[in-house]
Amino acid sequence: SVRLNQKLAIFGGTPTFGDKIYVGRPNIGDRLHLLNRINDILDRKWLSNGGKYVQEFESRIAKILGVKHCIATCNGTVALQIAAKAANLTGEVIVPSFTFIATAHALQWLGLTPVFCDIDPHTHTIDPQMVEKLITRDTSAILGVHVWGQPCNVEALSAIAQRHNLKLIFDAAHAFYSSYQGRAIGNFGQAEVLSFHATKFLNTFEGGAVVTNDDELANSIRLMVNFGFAAGYDNAMSIGTNGKMNEVCAAMGLTGLESLDEFITINHRNYKLYQQELGGIPGVRFFTFNESEKNNYQYIVLEIDEKITQISRDRLMQILHAENILARRYFYPGCHQMEPYRSLFPLSQEQLPYTNCLGERILTLPTGTAIIPEDISKITRIIRFVLEHGLSISQKLS
Ligand code: T4K
Incomplete structure (x- = not known):
């Protein structure tokens, strides 16, 4: 030795x-197919704002997942922000600390309070029993994360959400193409959020999407992604931001899907x-x-x-x-140990034992x-x- x-x-x-x-x-698909699509985009001079490739990408994703609506976005973080805003979350949102910082940041950015919950040490996903203990009068939602593409205990979380009249949203950044009890991730809670960042299984360089089966929510999200403008109208119908995916990103996504x-x-x-x-x-x-x-x-x-x-x-x-x-040491340290959360919501070492323990143990290859x-x-x-x-x-x- x-x-x-x-x-x-x-x-x-x-x-x-x-x-x-x-x-x-x-993961990069067929280069020639991508370049052909990009040439087509340049020839047609339609680079963004509801172009044909974004529309095609959205309908392909919705079809693959068997979900009614897919709204593509510029990244997963903005998709989380828009989903939380459109679902009218207020006050406190219960979220695992064992996740990429974007999950917590999206909430904090909107003035919501992330309330950090521990995980189940076996599945690495949010622990439903602890979720229930963290619910207060100010709680409006649970934001579960299907970390590694491993689905949360959707059944238990749905029951808790229903019992306490809370919204349930999933950060499915890792979970495009995963299933839970035979049904595609994307179909659970009020909405699920995907990431198509370069490092993800399917990438659009940068990108994301909100997927939902709720028509009304989908409508709000579609407005918010594009400054509150409805298609064909030039006046805002709601608050909005610029969360749109562009055509080149959609071309990359369509190429990856092949x-x-x-x-x-x-x-x-x-x-x-x-x-x-x-x-x-x-x-x-x-x-x-x-x-x-x-x-x-x-x-x-x-x-x-x-x-x-x-x-x-x-x-x-x-x-x-x-x-x-x-x-890589994903996810170390836990969100609760990073700023601004460490200063805003100091937690003792005992409060999230599995998050702390796994943070020290995990290595991704x-x-x-x-x-x-x-x-x-x-x-x-x-x-x-x-x-x-x-x-x-x-x-x-x-
Ligand atoms: N929710 C969850 C649970 C997430 O994991 C994420 C993102 C989000 C929400 C937010 O979604 P997005 O807004 O990002 O769409 C990376 C990614 O940037 C981030 O998307 C991802 N999660 C997170 C888990 O990983 P970093 O800080 O680790 O990135 P970085 O630059 O260190 O790159 C990671 C590795 O990938 C390196 O080993 C290098 C390699 N890499 C990276 C890029 C960008 C490449 O080989 N090529 C590339 O083009 O965050």
Whole structure:
């Protein structure tokens, strides 16, 4: 093991990869199809504002998800803001802290108060039992996050929302193409919000959407995305912003949609390879998905229990970074530990125990169409080696 230690780049060896391997490398479809679409956009000189590609993209997404309305936006964060505004959320909104900061920021930006809730340590999604305990007279909604594309406990959350007359919205930024009890994510709560950011399973460079089966809500959202203007009218019917998706972004999305099956096949292959290579290491949990549901397998998630592996997640990450494998600590620290929330709503260490604990344990690994099986073998060989020699490597590094 001493000899292998010396080979690790952190101990001066040559990095396993010459070029950096990233988490969140975009899935890119057929380049020629994209360029043809962009040429068409330039020829027709229609670049934004309800153009044909945005319309086509919205109807394709709605059809794939089996949802009545899809309103495409410039990104997922603005989609969250518009959904929350259109649904008339007020006062407090219960939200997990274990999420990307955009979930909390979207609420705070609107003058709403994010009330941070812990997660279920098994599914990593908002804990319905704690949600119920956090409800006050000022609570207007629950905002669940289908983190990693793993659906929230939609049934329990819907029951709570109904019982307390609360709105229920989902941040489905990670969950395009996932299903819950056989039904596509996008169909639950009052509305669900998608992200098509570059790092997402399906990307439009930057982009997002609100999807809903509620006609009235869809109508408000459609107005708000475009300054409150109704199609064909030049006077505002409501408050609005500029949340529109542009034509080039929609062209990218449509091109990606043509390769959706390929993206899924590759992500699933990668997921199975990682699972096979990293299974059975003491102190390591490989986050698994229910294979009887649909998932996009865009996130490869490891939980490292330092007490057992005797090497911390952060040390492992450092070692991987030295090998040019840029594993990421999503979501560390939790939203409640970042500003402005840390100062505005200080919470004690005991209040969100699973969020804090998982924040210290989770490492996400590279996947997607940019990765080949040999890369995964190399990555997993290093991880396995490091974790199996946790104590000696930790000692050498300290
Ligand atoms: N809700 C949730 C639960 C979310 O996860 C997100 C976004 C949102 C809401 C908001 O949706 P958007 O407004 O973003 O549509 C990244 C993404 O920027 C963000 O979209 C995403 N979540 C979050 C989980 O990840 P960072 O700060 O980690 O980005 P960055 O620049 O460090 O890039 C991440 C990795 O991707 C790096 O390893 C490099 C690689 N990358 C990135 C880009 C942009 C590429 O290889 N190519 C690229 O073009 O936030």
